[in-house]
Amino acid sequence: MNWFVVYQNLPLFLNGIRMTLTISFLALLVSIPVGVLAGLFRVSRWRALRFVSALYVEFFRGVPLLVLLIWIFFVLGRFLKLSPYASAVAGLGIFSGAFVAEIVRAGIQAVPRGQMEAARASGMTYIQAMRHVILPQALRKVLPPMASQFIILVKDSSLVSVISVVDLSMVAKNLVATTFRSIEIWTFVAVLYFVITYSLSRLIALCERKFQMDH
Amino acid sequence: MGQTTNPDIMVRVKNVSKKFGRLEVLKNVSIDVPRSQVFGFIGPSGAGKSTIVRTVNALEGIDGGEVWVDGVSVHSRSTNLNKLRANIGFVSQSFNLYPHLKVLENVALAPIKVKRQSRSEAEDRAASILKSLGLGDKMDVFPTRLSGGQQQRVAIARALSMEPKLMMFDEPTSALDPELIKEVLDAIRGLLKTGITILLVTHEMNFARDICDSVVFMADGEILETGDPKQFFSQPKTKRAQDFLSAVLNR
Numbered sequence: 001m002n003w004f005v006v007y008q009n010l011p012l013f014l015n016g017i018r019m020t021l022t023i024s025f026l027a028l029l030v031s032i033p034v035g036v037l038a039g040l041f042r043v044s045r046w047r048a049l050r051f052v053s054a055l056y057v058e059f060f061r062g063v064p065l066l067v068l069l070i071w072i073f074f075v076l077g078r079f080l081k082l083s084p085y086a087s088a089v090a091g092l093g094i095f096s097g098a099f100v101a102e103i104v105r106a107g108i109q110a111v112p113r114g115q116m117e118a119a120r121a122s123g124m125t126y127i128q129a130m131r132h133v134i135l136p137q138a139l140r141k142v143l144p145p146m147a148s149q150f151i152i153l154v155k156d157s158s159l160v161s162v163i164s165v166v167d168l169s170m171v172a173k174n175l176v177a178t179t180f181r182s183i184e185i186w187t188f189v190a191v192l193y194f195v196i197t198y199s200l201s202r203l204i205a206l207c208e209r210k211f212q213m214d215h
Numbered sequence: 216m217g218q219t220t221n222p223d224i225m226v227r228v229k230n231v232s233k234k235f236g237r238l239e240v241l242k243n244v245s246i247d248v249p250r251s252q253v254f255g256f257i258g259p260s261g262a263g264k265s266t267i268v269r270t271v272n273a274l275e276g277i278d279g280g281e282v283w284v285d286g287v288s289v290h291s292r293s294t295n296l297n298k299l300r301a302n303i304g305f306v307s308q309s310f311n312l313y314p315h316l317k318v319l320e321n322v323a324l325a326p327i328k329v330k331r332q333s334r335s336e337a338e339d340r341a342a343s344i345l346k347s348l349g350l351g352d353k354m355d356v357f358p359t360r361l362s363g364g365q366q367q368r369v370a371i372a373r374a375l376s377m378e379p380k381l382m383m384f385d386e387p388t389s390a391l392d393p394e395l396i397k398e399v400l401d402a403i404r405g406l407l408k409t410g411i412t413i414l415l416v417t418h419e420m421n422f423a424r425d426i427c428d429s430v431v432f433m434a435d436g437e438i439l440e441t442g443d444p445k446q447f448f449s450q451p452k453t454k455r456a457q458d459f460l461s462a463v464l465n466r
Contacts, residue, residue, distance in 0.1 A: 118311035118370075121272055122325035122377060123301030132328060136315045 005181045006188045016171030017192060023088050023167060024154045030093025031153065035100025040130065042105040053101065060098035066159050068095055073163040088160035096153045103145045107138035140211050147204035151197045158193070168192060222286075225250045225381055225412040226271055231280035233266060233436075240266050242436040243280070248412060248429075255427035255444065256416040259459055262433040264416045265385050271414065272303045272383065285380060301329050304374030308386040310366040312358035312373070318345065319354040322373045330377065337376070344372045348402050364395030368402050375406075382406060383414040420463055424448045432456045 006013070041053035060068070073087040082090070111134050119129035161170035172189040176182045221227075226248035233241040240263045248254045256264040269275040270282055273289050273296055282289040287299055313321050322341035326332045332340075345354055348368045358366055367387060374382060384403060388396040400422050406413065407426060417423050423430055424444045432440040432447065432455075439453045451457045 112311070114307065114309050114311035115313065117274060118305075118307070118313075118373075119325075121274060121300055121303070121305040122373070123297045123299075123329040124325060125297055128328050132324060133313055137313075140315065 001184060002181060003184055005175070005179050006184055009175055012171050012175065013168070013188070013192065016166065016168035017196070019166055020154070020157055020168040021196070023085070023092065023160060023165065024157045026089045027092035027096060027153060027157065028150060030089060031096035031100050034094065034097035036104050038097060038101035039104025039108065042101060043108050045126075057098045057101050060095050061102075063095075065091070065095050065156055066162060069159055069163055084160075084163045084165045087163055088157075088165045092153060092157055092160070095156070096149065099149050099152075100146070103142045103149060104138065106145075107142035108134055110141050111137045143204060143208050143211070147201060150204070151200055154197050154200065155193065223249050224283075225252070225285055226254075226414065227283040228267065228271070229281050229283075231267070231270060231277050231282060233263075233270065233275065233278050240436050241270075241277070244433075244436070244438055245280075246431060246438070246441070248414065250412055251410045252428040253407065253413040253415060253426050255423040255430040256414065256433060257418075257420070257423060257430055257459075258433035258439075261435075263436040264433050267433070268383050268385055268414050268416055271381075272300050272305055274305070297329070301325075301377055302380050304371075304377060304379035304382040306367070306370050306374050306382070306384045306387050308389040310358075310363070310370045310390070312366055312369055314357065314359055317355055317357055318350065318361070318369050321358060321369060322376045325373070326376050341372070341376050344375050345369070347405075348372050349398075362395060363391045364398045367391065367395075367399045371399075371402050379411070381412045381414070385416045386418065387415075388417070388419055418463065420448065420460070432459070434459070 038053045038056055041049040042057070044050055044053075069088065069091040072091045073082065073084060076082065077084075077087050115133055115137065116129055119133040120126070124132070157167060158169040160167055161173060164170075166174075168189060172185050175185050179185070224247050226246070228244055228246040231241055231244045232239065244263070244267055246254075246267070256268065258264055266275055270277050271284060271289065277290055281291075284299060284303065287294060289296075289299060312318075313324065316324065319338055319341050322345060323334070323337040326337040326340065327334055330337075342351075342354060345351060348371065350365065350368055350372065353361060353365060353369070358369060361369065371387075387403065388399050391399065396419070400419065403413075403415070404426060415423065415427065427444045429442060430444045430447050431438050432451070432453070434455050440447060440451060440456050447456070448460065451460055
């Protein structure tokens with residue numbers, strides 16, 4: 001074992017981490033609004049919205065992320081002139097959004113029916129009731145599964161290396177190719193991923209506790 | 216439609232029928248509730264008492280007939296339901312307070328969002344309503360910290376904050392421990408002097424006899440008797456009502 005190779009290439013790892021975090025964060029920014037909207041559509045009174053949302057969720061949940069990323073970059077990207085970076089963010093965000101949508105739907109459906117009824121009976125519109133009564137309760141309920149989803153998102157981002165985005169995994173792959181130190185490098189990368197996801201997990205636990213203090 | 220213009224009638228239910236699947240829960244029900252009256256709905260479970268009240272603010276749809284509130288046809292397509300409901304206070308047996316909001320925010324939410332009152336104005340008014348119901352010291356707590364009786368009084372305050380012209384109570388004390396019922400009934404009794412029209416579905420027979428101007432007795436989706444509460448409770452005409460009253464009064 002020779003850990004010096006890790007120390008020597010720290011700047012490269014840092015760049016990889018930066019790319020992994022940026023892509024994950026941007027994909028998160030895509031997946032939250034997309035997922036919340038799709039989740040709302042899923043419980044809508046309008047059949048057309050429910051249908052569109054179900055189609056979105058079923059399709060993107062059913063296609064492997066690896067295939068989706070390759071398809072977006074090599075097929076869609078050819079027409080839209082997407083960079084690997086943009087393809088990665090779009091693919092991860094839309095893929096994760098499908099899971100967020102299901103989580104949001106479950107959260108909305110877990111709020112007792114009487115809440116919507118009380119809000120509507122007071123004269124609020126459906127949208128007002130959703131926004132001020134249902135969603136605040138639903139989002140509190142879904143924090144734990146949402147946390148899992150975001151952790152999965154960070155880990156899934158390691159797949160973007162197949163469309164030549166230089167994230168943490170790509171850095172590792174390249175370094176192994178030039179130094180042949182696969183044990184040290186992959187061990188170090190595994191630890192780095194764990195540190196990232198564990199920090200995220202603690203951060204969300206903190207949010208959860210803050211919300212629970214209200215009750 | 217000409218019959219809707221009578222200004223003395225607050226709620227008119229005319230030939231309303233409703234089915235849940237094949238079950239007829241309302242069979243050709245007609246009621247007139249004059250303005251400022253307290254109108255009681257009495258009868259066994261499954262009689263359709265709650266359903267009829269819930270058709271008045273369109274929480275339930277109807278399959279036939281028509282309902283008017285203050286001259287407005289509730290179930291016609293052109294009616295703005297949100298505007299209509301803003302004038303109708305509704306209190307159900309399960310309170311349904313918003314658990315993520317403090318008591319004061321529960322009461323002020325609809326005035327802010329529906330009536331577009333400023334937050335300070337709505338909260339001032341909410342505070343004074345809560346105080347009048349003996350909840351002045353509970354404004355800054357979350358509803359889950361309250362007893363059932365307190366929660367139901369907050370629900371009443373929440374309904375009153377919209378300054379409704381009609382209040383509807385759907386078994387307001389049915390989910391309460393016996394020792395908490397009185398405080399809720401007292402809160403309802405306190406409304407009488409305001410002259411607001413009240414629809415009250417209840418199993419509290421003494422209370423109904425006490426405060427109602429009229430009662431209807433329902434069973435199996437039909438109105439079997441209607442009239443003066445003193446008369447009804449002392450001399451029910453139908454066998455069904457006699458059986459019901461002897462069962463609930465001689466517990």
